[in-house]
Amino acid sequence: MPTTPAASPDTGPDPLDRVDLDTRQPAVADLTRTAAVAAADLARTVAQAAGELLAAPAPVRLGDVVPAPELVTPDPAADFTLPEDAVIRVAADPAARDVAEQLADLLRPATGYPLPVADTTAAQPNHPLVLTVSAAAQQGSESWQETAPGGAEIVQDLAPSGVDVVGAALGEEGYRLDVIGTGVRITAGTAAGLFHGVQTLRQLLPAAVESATPVAERWVVPGGTIVDRPRFAYRGAMLDVARHFFGVEDVLRVIDHLARYKLNHLHLHLTDDQGWRIAVDAWPKLTEVGGTTEVGDGPGGWYTKDDYRRIVRYAARRHVTVVPEIDLPGHTNAALVAYPELAPGKVAPPPYTGTEVGFSYVDPADERTYDFVADVLREVAALTPGPWLHIGGDEAFKVPADTYRAFIERAQDLVAATGKTAVGWHQLAPAAHADGRVLQWWGTNGDDPATAEAVRRGARLILSPAKHAYLDMKYAPDTPIGHDWAGLIDVRTAYDWDPGAHLADVPAEAVLGVEAPLWTESVTSLTEIEFMLFPRLPAVAELGWSPRATHDWDGFRARLAGHGSRWRAAGIAYHRAPEVPWPAGPTVPAPRSSQPQRGRSGPQSRS
Numbered sequence: 001m002p003t004t005p006a007a008s009p010d011t012g013p014d015p016l017d018r019v020d021l022d023t024r025q026p027a028v029a030d031l032t033r034t035a036a037v038a039a040a041d042l043a044r045t046v047a048q049a050a051g052e053l054l055a056a057p058a059p060v061r062l063g064d065v066v067p068a069p070e071l072v073t074p075d076p077a078a079d080f081t082l083p084e085d086a087v088i089r090v091a092a093d094p095a096a097r098d099v100a101e102q103l104a105d106l107l108r109p110a111t112g113y114p115l116p117v118a119d120t121t122a123a124q125p126n127h128p129l130v131l132t133v134s135a136a137a138q139q140g141s142e143s144w145q146e147t148a149p150g151g152a153e154i155v156q157d158l159a160p161s162g163v164d165v166v167g168a169a170l171g172e173e174g175y176r177l178d179v180i181g182t183g184v185r186i187t188a189g190t191a192a193g194l195f196h197g198v199q200t201l202r203q204l205l206p207a208a209v210e211s212a213t214p215v216a217e218r219w220v221v222p223g224g225t226i227v228d229r230p231r232f233a234y235r236g237a238m239l240d241v242a243r244h245f246f247g248v249e250d251v252l253r254v255i256d257h258l259a260r261y262k263l264n265h266l267h268l269h270l271t272d273d274q275g276w277r278i279a280v281d282a283w284p285k286l287t288e289v290g291g292t293t294e295v296g297d298g299p300g301g302w303y304t305k306d307d308y309r310r311i312v313r314y315a316a317r318r319h320v321t322v323v324p325e326i327d328l329p330g331h332t333n334a335a336l337v338a339y340p341e342l343a344p345g346k347v348a349p350p351p352y353t354g355t356e357v358g359f360s361y362v363d364p365a366d367e368r369t370y371d372f373v374a375d376v377l378r379e380v381a382a383l384t385p386g387p388w389l390h391i392g393g394d395e396a397f398k399v400p401a402d403t404y405r406a407f408i409e410r411a412q413d414l415v416a417a418t419g420k421t422a423v424g425w426h427q428l429a430p431a432a433h434a435d436g437r438v439l440q441w442w443g444t445n446g447d448d449p450a451t452a453e454a455v456r457r458g459a460r461l462i463l464s465p466a467k468h469a470y471l472d473m474k475y476a477p478d479t480p481i482g483h484d485w486a487g488l489i490d491v492r493t494a495y496d497w498d499p500g501a502h503l504a505d506v507p508a509e510a511v512l513g514v515e516a517p518l519w520t521e522s523v524t525s526l527t528e529i530e531f532m533l534f535p536r537l538p539a540v541a542e543l544g545w546s547p548r549a550t551h552d553w554d555g556f557r558a559r560l561a562g563h564g565s566r567w568r569a570a571g572i573a574y575h576r577a578p579e580v581p582w583p584a585g586p587t588v589p590a591p592r593s594s595q596p597q598r599g600r601s602g603p604q605s606r607s
């Protein structure tokens with residue numbers, strides 16, 4: 001007997017309408033009806049969830065980028081979902097091709113997609129380098145021509161009224177990123193610009209993109225356009241590999257951290273009292289003897305020339321320039337242990353593994369010292385493709401002022417003889433100007449007449465104010481490692497200053513950029529390096545890159561918060577600073593203080 005189920009008043013059209021129960025017995029029919037209702041409910045729920053998922057906005061907003069981009073024009077209707085068959089197309093230029101290969105390498109592990117890299121024919125005349133990521137079926141240039149023509153005109157169209165960017169050049173490092181429904185295009189005048197655009201694209205994908213293994217995720221990029229370029233040409237971080245030695249692999253990972261945040265210089269503090277870390281053929285004992293100590297009782301270590309070349313090559317591929325520092329005339333105890341002839345009394349001092357400063361110096365009265373300086377600078381310069389040679393110059397407390405000045409002037413000449421440009425800590429200021437020289441200001445009081453005077457004589461500045469940019473300072477009194485002689489540096493303190501206006505009587509045009517130094521008296525491992533860098537390194541990076549008009553603590557910490565899950569996915573240690581609204585998630589254990597703090601709590605002079 002045919003059974004016609006009644007419509008349920010509660011649930012609308014009865015789902016059993018579609019079920020043929022003709023042949024069933026009544027008891028079985030009841031059971032089946034119950035099961036079918038449940039199944040239909042489940043199906044409705046699943047369909048609704050799937051619909052929500054399909055229509056869900058991108059998990060990241062177009063402006064959620066660190067450092068903040070110059071111009072952001074979202075278009076929520078133009079979100080792009082990376083398909084499994086996506087192809088990365090790139091102009092036929094070897095440097096651009098290399099950036100495309102790096103993008104593919106970044107995206108493949110988490111997506112599990114093949115992401116082949118292929119040549120494009122769609123290079124725009126104004127912007128020779130074009131990199132597109134799109135669905136395989138949509139590679140042609142036509143869709144871009146219709147939707148997002150390249151060139152200066154569109155830059156003008158995107159500008160908020162009143163901003164004159166007519167013909168605005170993307171410059172040496174700028175890029176433009178267009179996300180339309182069918183793909184992503186990054187355009188730049190240089191491979192460095194493309195590389196920075198790739199870092200932005202990386203941040204626009206869900207945080208799981210940082211995973212080293214495939215993740216089931218919708219790889220949505222928020223729609224719209226970003227036009228971006230840096231405020232300052234020099235944006236750096238310093239790693240002290242002398243107080244504690246860090247091997248090549250650790251340094252490469254630090255370079256990756258710089259590159260993520262568009263920093264373009266890695267300053268390596270290669271020599272100090274506690275160790276000499278770079279091989280010099282003419283003076284082999286510098287490393288063989290001077291490289292075997294470090295703070296505490298660790299074994300030290302040093303880079304062979306091939307190690308150093310590897311670091312330089314790895315950095316160059318990521319558009320990071322290595323700035324080698326040979327600290328002179330002070331901070332030289334390790335060199336004096338290796339070569340007593342360089343010591344003022346010609347007697348080898350004992351090796352030093354403590355944390356005091358200011359006691360050692362090479363003999364400024366002996367010509368042999370200048371042979372040493374010339375040989376070292378020549379060999380290091382020959383290994384270094386970048387334009388800079390850093391000669392230190394800090395805390396030579398035992399060298400009288402006149403002698404110090406004369407020594408620095410000779411050292412500056414020896415740098416010039418290698419074809420490089422001298423950089424030094426701001427104590428170099430009283431020495432005569434040398435063409436192009438750059439002073440790195442690390443003071444704690446922004447009223448520094450000697451530095452301002454050196455700027456009037458032609459010096460440019462890298463700003464590393466110790467109260468804001470010294471990443472070896474503790475975050476808070478209970479931070480297990482670090483110093484506090486310049487103060488505590490929480491994330492807001494690292495962020496809230498203006499490199500263009502920090503020093504009295506120094507115009508913004510004299511500022512080449514910013515650098516965040518990490519001294520390593522108390523830092524002994526990669527985890528501890530990362531704990532001190534994150535999240536303050538991105539704060540300093542934003543000061544170096546982003547236009548001042550974007551500066552906004554609340555906006556910054558909200559953007560920064562999203563990076564916690566990225567660092568977790570990438571296995572990067574970081575400090576869960578309480579002033580940043582991190583999303584919920586497992587906390588990262590803080591490093592234990594692994595090194596008893598010896599001796600000093602800070603430098604003797606803070607000028």
Ligand code: TNX
Pocket residue numbers: 357394395425442470472483519520521602603
């Ligand atoms: C000062 S800053 C130093 C370094 C120490 C650092 C510790 C500068 C040029 N010299 O020798 O490592 O303080 O915070």
